[in-house]
Amino acid sequence: MTAEVSALTVPFFTQSATFSGLWPITRRHIVEVIQNGKYSHGRKVLELERALAAYTGAAHVVGVNSGTDALVLLLRACGLRPGDEVVVPAFSFIASASSVVLAGGEPVFADIEPDGYGLDPASVAAVAGPRARFVMxxxxxxxxxxxxxxAEVARGLDLTVVEDSAEAIGMRHNGAHAGLLGAGGVLSFFPTKTLGALGDAGAVITNDPVIAExxxxxxxxxxFGRTIDNFPGISTGTGAVGVNSKMDDVQAAVLLAKxxxxxxxxxxRAVLARRYADGLAGVPGVRKLPSVLPRRASVRGVFYVYVVEVxxxxxLAAHLAGRGIGTETYYPTPLHLQPCFARLGHRPGDFPHxxxxxxxxxxxxxYPDLPLGDVDRVCAAIRSFYLGERA
Incomplete structure (x- = not known):
């Protein structure tokens, strides 16, 4: 890469400026962790759980070591039994389906709505069979x-709603935070998330005290306690064996600072999204820009990422990379066509959206550190690809 291109690089994600500004408060939290002498599942994790409960309005927040583990443990806590089916979207990150398998269940795929990328209720109703107990x-x-x-489909089919709200911190429906509209939900604090740590971390959020416990x-x-040998079993009567999925206090310290x-x-993020919308409006080849669906005026969205359809x-991704601009592809192979789910027998065309x-x-x-001028550069490079303009 030439020095000229290197100087113009727009990374897909960085938070170096964020941490430069936050370092004093981050350091204070980390010093407290060191002084407390407990580096996992300690006071700072409890402080974060309480702060997240205040932010989301959840009655209970339980910190764990990743968003994936949060999904697995939430499904188990909700009573998923071996062989129970969970309806999940065919378009999502692999953890939305692998968590079902890891919890002992079986994923059943459904199509998405073409606009908002969420599960299509009609498709859920079509694929849910007699063994389906959950919809995610x-x-x-x-x-x-x-x-x-x-929710309407779930009531009609007697399904429990468990939300994969890993990307949805800050998103709300009629004032209720994502993850709190069913039995429970999860948060992921992977570094690129809207609230990101310096490594893996996650949480379960719920208003149900038994699920939280x-x-x-x-x-x-x-x-149940913090002793070495207190293993009384699970109060719900499952007798399930637990795992080691405690959150690190250093990650909790970083998240509290942020x-x-x-x-x-x-x-x-909303300002940056509007800049993209203005810069890409009307560009041939850009099929769809993200927007809030009109029928969901009660929804507060949050731009975790800015995803276009092109x-x-x-x-285009190669064209942008050649100009020092990073992108990510979400998701190049839908879940029902992933090799690890080949046993389910799906074929191309099963879920067209x-x-x-x-x-x-x-x-x-x-990301918050992204300058508006870099958004303009990305838009100019996309126009150059489709319109032949010089970027």
Whole structure:
């Protein structure tokens, strides 16, 4: 890479400027961890759980070591039994389906709505069979799934709603935070998330005290207390063996430092998204820009990432990379066509909206540190690809 291109690089994600500004408060939290002398499942994790409860309005927040573990433990705490089926979208990150398998269940795929990328309630109703006990809407990119329509289907089929709200911190429906509209939900604090740590971390959020108590035990080898040998089993009567999924206090310290500026970061992300919308409006080849669906005026979206649908997606990504601009492809192979789920017997064409999204979606750089001028550069490079303009 030439020095000229290197100087113009727009990374897909970085938070170096964020941490430069937050270092004093981050250091204070980390010093407290060191002084407390407990580096996992300690006071700082408890402080974060309480702060997240205040932010989300959840009655209970249980910190764990990843968003994936949060899904697994939430499903187990909700009573998933071996062989129970969970309806999940065919277009999502692999953890939305692998968590079901890891919890002992079986994923059943359904198609998505073409606009908001959430589970299509009609498709859920079509695929849910007699063994289906759960439906897992995933809130992708910047928008909540159709929780009203999915709740109606779930009631009719006697399904428990468990939300994969890993990307959805700050998103709300009629004032209720994502993850609190069913039995419970999860948060992921992977570094690129809207509220990101310096490594893996996650949480379960719920208003159900039994679910919270069960997750709290499962994350710590089945212990209800903090003693070495207190393994009384799970109060729900499952007798389940727990795992080691405790959150590190250093990650909790980082998240506490960043939580104070979360709303400012969300507003900044919205400014960047509007800049993209203005810069890409009317560009041939850009099929779809993200927007809040009109029928969901009660939804507050948050731009975790800025995902567009484009023609010749992979060629465009290569074009941008050649100009020092990072992108990510969400998700190039839909879940029902992943090799690890080949045993379910799906074929191309089974879920056309999910497959179309997998061919066309491309995520552009979007994070609070991103200058507006870099957004303009990305837009100019995209116009140069489709219109032959010089970028």
């Amino acid at each position: 809407p995933v809130h992708l990119f910047h928008h909540l799934a159709d929780l009203t329509g999915l 069960t997750v709290g035990a499962l994350r710590h080898h089945g212990r 939580l104070d500026r979360l709303e400012a970061d969300i507003r900044r 023609d010749r997606r992979d060629e 999910a497959e179309a999204a997998s061919r066309r979606t491309l995520a552009l750089p979007l």
